[in-house]
Amino acid sequence: MINFPSGQLIKTLQELEQNSFSGMAEVTVDIVKSQRKCSKILILRQGKLVFAHSQWVTPQELAKKIGSQLNINLIGAAIKTAEVKVKNPNSFQEMCAFLSRMGIIKSEQIEAFILQDIILCLEQLFPYGGSLKTNTEFEFDLTYKTQENGWFFADLSPKLIKRQQQWKQLTTVGIESAEAVPKINPENIEKISNTATKQHCKKWINGRRTIAEIAEVTHQDPLKLAKNYNTWTCRSNSSRPIKISKKL
Known part of the structure; x- marks a missing residue:
């Protein structure tokens, strides 16, 4: 368990980055103003962020969330078909690749959705203090077209700064x-x-x-x-x- 003060989560994540950490980082921060806690999971691969969300999801749940955001009416039926056709239904890579081959969701749309989720999670965590717990047993096998191994914080920083300016x-x-x-x-x-x-x-x-x-x-x-x-x-x-x- 790693405890960090307000505004220091960036430093903690950069240390994981420098150590080429692979696995899950469970982050919980205390938001004093609204008297609530905010928890997110961050998945890293060799120090790069590859996934972030409020909780762990299955490949099917992730596909459903992406399909819902893109207003894809056939996403439910497509997921059921994919579960039967893919060799490993627990593989994010196989699930997303199958849906992409079917023309249901483009690989670029999957990447854009996950990148946006990472940005939103970091934005809601960074201002506050809290704790971080690592787990090296989790694997996330999805790779991306433009960022095969994920994103370093330096890749995400310009987007976060732009959003801060808008806020x-x-x-x-x-x-x-x-x-x-x-x-x-x-x-x-x-x-x-x-x-x-x-x-x-x-x-x-x-x-x-x-x-x-x-x-x-x-x-x-x-x-x-x-x-x-x-x-x-x-x-x-x-x-x-x-x-x-x-x-x-």
Whole structure:
């Protein structure tokens, strides 16, 4: 178990990188402001990040998540076919390669999904202190077209910096981070003409959930969700205004 103070997870991951660590790193941080813990799993191969998520998933679950995000209607049937056809249904590489050959999901789309998941996980962990537990028994056999062995932190840093800049632009409307808690007056909800947006507000914005929590359960990018919230006036747990979009 490795304990690290606020803002020092980067240093801890860089040490794993330098040691060419392969396996799983279970990271849990304490978010004092919202009084909650945030846990993520990071999979490394020879020091490079190859996967990150809130919890471990099977190849079938991963394919389903990617298919859901891409609105692929046939993903369920395709996964069932793949389970029968591939030699090892527990292999991420075989599952994704089969779906790619079928033309269901392109390899580039799989890579883009996993890269985005890594970025989102790191972004939600980096500002805080917590603990990291390593496990060398886990293997993740999926390789990528443009980054065969995964990503070093230096590969990810520009994307994280760009997102930090975008988050800072939202502080002027009361969204300090993904830990902001959006609130909206019920009367304002009834004024929203878009049905999907109205349903989203009624279901998820209850004055207690953070943007990060809403993004997690609705499978959305917290930054994009925050930008959407910035187009319809409401308020967060700060006194400054937040807005919510007419389209979610």
